[in-house]
Amino acid sequence: MAASEAITSATRSEARERAAEYLLKRHRFRLAETLPWLAAIAVYFIFPERMTFGSQVLVMAMFALSLDLILGYAGIVTLGHAAFFGVGAYTVGLAAARFGWSEPISGLFAAAIAAGIVGFITGWFLLRYRGLTLLMLTLATAILLQETGNLRSDISGGYDGLPGLMFKPLFGVFEYDLYGHTYYLYVLAVLVVVFFFVRTIVYSPFGQALTGIRENVRRMHAIGSPVHRRLVTVYTIAAAIAGIAGALFTQTNAYVTLTVFDFDNSAKVMVMLILGGTGRLYGAFVGAAVYMVLEDYFSKLSPTFWQFGIGLMLVLAVLFTPRGVLGVFENIGKYFSERKKS
């Protein structure tokens, strides 16, 4: 009796050590991870006249990153992620237009809290459901928020939105300039902070539990993991991050309309993430950059052609490269490393 107990406790502590080692190893930085950040800084020097567009790419990357947290890691398929982006966008928009609260950084915190609260409440109710029901409920949430805004267009400005918003200089020092240089660096800095927060979550035991839920919910229930609580937690975090992205969207554009709640916005961010690759953090960056640059180029040529192109890309992506652009690179890398071995 005593001997077997000793063995169990020994193996248990050994297993725990192995698990910790595994997590730490995955968490360790790889050199390749500096690439997207170097690219973002390089863009600042190479395309100084396109900084407004650059800021929008970074905002969408953050939005896609928040979706990756729930879709890529926890496996929650949602068609209404724009709801949280919209709540964040309107939090800073309304604060600036109606209450004269135009300090940008505190605005971000307010947006994160507001979107997080909406995420917590809706998540608490909706994450018991799955499949088509969940798709419909998330979609309906975004539309209900949009309709609420439309209903009180005296406050929200309706579909005309809140144009011409003014925000105070950053830290009271750095003014908004015509080419958006300040805002590009500002968005980039916020993205760095958010990214490292998300990265920490993903490689934590909590992140591992989320992956477990994605891969096999029943088994997670069986080993006693509090599935619902974990899902609501990650949903709330993702909502808060989407809210920050929305707030940055309003601040960089200096306007906001109810179209931020559109189904198109939810679909667009999902397409970006899928193009980049889900469940791999940097997929959000690659997807947002590729999508936005292609859109910028092709929709100027012909918006119809562009829409057809997105559709075709989606179909081809599902049929041939289910793991996105980064998945293709990984496959190529694997091919060469295997050839080297043989």
Added chain:
Amino acid sequence: MPQFAIIAVSILFDGLAYAMFLFITSVGLSVTMGLMGFVNLAHGAFAMAGGYIVVTLTRTLGVGFVPSLVIAAVVVGAASVVFERGLYRRLYRSTDLEQVLLTIGLAFMAIATATYLYGPIPKSVPLPDWLQGDVNLGFRNFPSYRAFLIALGVVLIVVLWYAFERTNIGAKIRAAVDNRRMAESVGINVDRLFTLTFAVGSGLAALGGGLAIQLFGLSPSFAVLYLVLFLIVVAVGGLGSLKGTLLAALVLGVFDTAGKYLFSDAGGFFVYAVTVAVLLVKPAGFYGRE
């Protein structure tokens, strides 16, 4: 007649006509989703294709409205088999996400193609004389087109009910929705059954698309705009249930119409509020299996 009764009758009549459109267009989606669990976001694109075929036939080729509806349903039904055989069947065992992405990709391509061919401006359709103006139903005049829509809807409900409940194929479909593996074990060819129901469902969607032109006008965004409503009808009714789809179409059709009549500002609020309320209480819809 007192004022509120007039309004109530108008709401019921318009709501009923709207419900029939919703039922005709969504019923195929419900049965195919019930059979294969396939999330088909391109269903609205099939309806839109039907609408544009009707526009081309009536406007360019001078075919009558009713024959055009039939031709559109047959053409789209037949074309949908190509998609089912070529694309959809590869993804029956895939995740929801992959099905959503593939079919929404198809919907985008359909919208772009329609914009290229027909332009973004909404199209209308010439109606025969007997569908224009009003019809007297004894105590009041009603728009003939809506009366036609309701009559057609009732006929289709009876036909579908008979096909579903009283024929051999209907029994096989119900068996396959109930328990696919068991149905296959007793020798039902579920694959072929699915192709058949998919074709019929897409054909009905095309019919619904043709009927919708007169109600809402037809523009390329139809494929996504109304798709949400079809999906809501399916989710609220319960997958694979004829009865559920009908009930959901009626409830949502009447609620939406009432909301638009009584509180014009609130617009689409009602449909979504009702949807959320129903799904929170009954996650699998009215007649879906938990």
